[in-house]
Amino acid sequence: MAEHDPTDPAPPSPAGDPHHVLAATGATDDRTRVLKHNDAFAVFDHLGNIRPGGLGEQGLYHDGTRHLSCLILDLDGQPPFYLGSTIRDENDQLSVALTNPDRLRDGRIEAPLGTLHLAVRTFLREKACHWQLRIRNHGPAPVDASILLRFRADFADIFEVRGMRREARGRDLPPEVSADRVVLGYVGLDGRTRRTLLRFAPNPDRLTEDRARFERSVGPHEEVAIELAIACRGEGEDAEPPWFAEARATVEAASERLKAGSCRVRASDGRFDAWIRRAESDVHMMTSDLPTGPYPYAGVPWFNTPFGRDGIITALQCLWLRPDLARGVLGYLAATQAVDEDPGQDAEPGKILHETRNGEMATLGEMPFGRYYGSVDATPLFVLLAGAYYERTADRAFAAAIQPNVEAALSWIDRYGDRDGDGFVEYERRTADGLIHQGWKDSDDAVSHADGTPAIGPIALCEVQAYVYAALRAGAVLARALGTPDRAAELDIRADRLRERFEAAFWCDDLGTYALALDGDKRPCRIRSSNAGHCLFGGIASPEQAARLARGLTSPDSFSGWGVRTLAVTEARYNPMSYHNGTVWPHDNSLIAYGAARYGLQEIAVQVMEGIFAAGTYFDLNRMPELFCGFDRIQGEGPIPYPVACAPQAWAAGSVFLLLQACLGLGVSGVERQVWFHRPQLPSFLPEVRITDLSVAGSTVDLLLVRHGDDVGVNVLRRTGDVSVVVAK
Known part of the structure; x- marks a missing residue:
C-alpha cells in the first residue's frame, strides 16, 4: 500500500443537509487550537499544523473561504517531538513547544531528545497569519537541522468544508513562485479571484509551489529564526503583510487599549x-x-x-x-x-x-x-x-x-x-x-x-x-x-x-x-x-x-x-x-x-x-x-x-x-444611575468576587463581593461620579 501523504485532501463528502456539519470520520485528536481576528480565523492541531483529515475543519479562512488547507512542519524528514501548546490567556497567539526526537547515526545517538528547542508562535492580524519558528540548540555541539514546511490552498467554501457537495467549482490559477514567496490563486464561479500569499524570511534554500526547505547549522546555545507571513487576498489586493515583530506590536497595543x-x-x-x-x-x-x-x-x-x-x-x-x-x-x-x-x-x-x-x-x-x-x-x-x-x-x-x-x-x-x-x-x-x-x-x-x-x-x-x-x-x-x-x-x-x-x-x-x-x-x-x-x-x-x-x-x-x-x-x-x-x-x-x-x-x-x-x-x-x-x-x-x-x-x-x-441578582441602570443587588448569592466554593471599572452613565465603581455563609456582602471600594449601590435582601 502506498504511504499516505498528509497533505492530500480529504475525500469528498456525500451531499447532505446544508445545515448539518458532516462528521464522516472521527477526530483523531480533539485538541484543536483556534485563532480569530475580524473576518479571518484559523484552526490548527495541537502541534500548530494545519493537517487534512479528521473532521477536516483545519485551515486558515477569510470571508467564508479557506485560504490555506495545509501547513505541516517537519524536522529532518519527520514530525518534531511534541512538548506542549497553548493559546495565550488573551487569545491572541498560539505558542507550541517542540523538540527533536533522538537522532541516530551509525547506531549511536548523535543528538539526543531535547537538544533542539523549536518554538512556534502564530497569530492573526486582519487578513494575515503570522508564523515564526525559533530554533535554539541547547547541546554542546553544532546540530544540522533540515526544516521542511509543506503547504496547500484548496480555496474551499466554508459550506464545502462542512460537507456540502457542489456540482462544479472554479479553477485554480498557476502558482507563482519566486525566491521568497509563493502565490496560490483561484477564480471562483462567482468571477472573484482569491489568492494566498506565502512570504518567507529568510529566503528558503529551496522553494516550490507546495513546500519550502531550510538547511541550518545551529551552533551550541545559538538560535536561528524563520518567519512566514500568509496573506489572504481578495480581488485587486496586493498589499504586503508586515513582518512578525511589527504585526505583533500592533496586536499587543490593541490588547492594552482594550484592557484600559x-x-x-x-x-x-x-x-x-x-x-x-x-x-x-x-x-x-x-x-x-x-x-x-x-x-x-x-x-x-x-x-x-x-x-x-x-x-x-x-x-x-x-x-x-x-x-x-x-x-x-x-x-x-x-x-x-x-x-x-x-x-x-x-x-x-x-x-x-x-x-x-x-x-x-x-x-x-x-x-x-x-x-x-x-x-x-x-x-x-x-x-x-x-x-x-x-x-x-x-x-x-x-x-x-x-x-x-x-x-x-x-x-x-x-x-x-x-x-x-x-x-x-x-x-x-x-x-x-x-x-x-x-x-x-x-x-x-x-x-x-x-x-x-x-x-x-x-x-x-x-x-x-x-x-x-x-x-x-x-x-x-x-x-x-x-x-x-x-x-x-x-x-x-x-x-x-x-x-x-x-x-x-x-x-x-x-x-x-x-x-x-x-x-x-x-x-x-x-x-x-x-x-x-x-x-x-x-x-x-x-x-x-x-x-x-x-x-x-x-x-x-x-x-x-x-x-x-x-x-x-x-x-x-x-x-x-x-x-x-x-x-x-x-x-x-x-x-x-x-x-x-x-x-x-x-x-x-x-x-x-x-x-x-x-x-x-x-x-x-x-x-x-x-x-x-x-x-x-x-x-x-x-x-x-x-x-x-x-x-x-x-x-x-x-x-x-x-x-x-x-x-x-445584579442590575445596572444608567437611567437611575444605580447598581443594585437583589438577594445576592455565591456558590460555596467562591469566597470573593471583585468587579472593577463598572461604568454607569459616565460614572464608575469598583466593588468587592464577599460571601458570609448564605449571605453576600457588597463593599464599594471606589466610586467616581454620581452612582448609588443598593443591596436588597
Missing part, C-alpha cells in the same frame, strides 16, 4: 478566575470591528459571521459590563433590517437578520444564506435588546436613532409574525432551501410531539412568545423615554393580554411546564424542554408557575448535573448526543438561570452556574464550548464533548457573565 477601558471581573477561586478570564478573552476574540460598531460573531469554525440571534443574546449576556457590544449589535442589525418581501431569503419588512455570508456559494445562491432572515425570534429579541440597552446606558440619542427600526420590528410581529391572527407569533419557511425550524433549536428534528412525531407548522414556540412579551415591555419603555406615553400604554396592554393567552394555551399542569410549541393545528407539543426556561427569562411565566417550572428544569430528568438538558430524559426523542434533543448548551442554561433569578429563585441560578462551571473546568483552556453531551454527571469523570461543537462560541462565552449576574 474595560470592566473586569476577578475571583478569589483560581479555577473560577481562569474560567472568567477565558470567557473575557473569547468574547473579545469573537468580536469583529464593523463600521456600525463591535459585533460578536457566532462561533468558530462554522459560524464566523454575524448572526442576529447569537449577536443579540451575547450582547444581552454581556450588557451589564460591556454595553458597547449591544450598541454595535443594534446598529448592525438596524442597518441590515429587511425592507422588502423576498421569499427566497425568508425576508419581510421589519424582520431582523438571521445570518449573512460572503463566500462563493452564498454569492452564487447555492444556499440562501448570503443574507438570510429565517429566524422567528431575532426580531422580538432586537426590540428587547434596544430597551435593555437604553435602560443600561440612558443613551437617549441612540434610542431615538433606532426607534424607526424598533417600530418596524414591532410591526413585523403584528403583520407577519402572527400569521393567523391568534395572538401568537409563528414561523413557516418560505423557501425550500431555508431552515425548517426557525427558533434557536433549528435542526430538522428539533420540534416534535410527545410521541416523537414531528410537529407540522406554522409553529408557535413557547420561548418566542416570551420574547414577544419582553419586546412589548421594552417597546413601552422606549416609547415613554421618547415622549409617546400613549404608545407605551398600548404596548403594555398588549403584553398583559399576551401573557393571559399564553398561560391558557401553553401551560401543561400535569407536566409542570409550558408546552414546547403549538403546531399548525394549535395542538400543544407536550414536551418537557429547556425552551420553557426562556419563559422565565422573558418574564411571561406567571408567578404561580415560575417556581414549579424552575424546579422541574433542575430535577434529575432535566438536569444532568452539568446543566439543564435541551430535552428531558423521559421524552421520546431524548438522545444525550443529539444536537437539540438532549445535550447541554451553556447559553440556554444562562438564560434559564437569569430567568429563575428574576423570580427570586437565586438558589436555582446558583445550582445551574455550579454545574456549568464544573463542566468548564474539564474543557480545554477552561473554554465553554457551544454545547456538550447530556449524559449524567458521574463522580470523578468529566462531561462528554459534542464532536462538532464550535469552540469558542460567543454566546457560550457570554453565558459566564449572565450566570454570574443571575447569582448576584
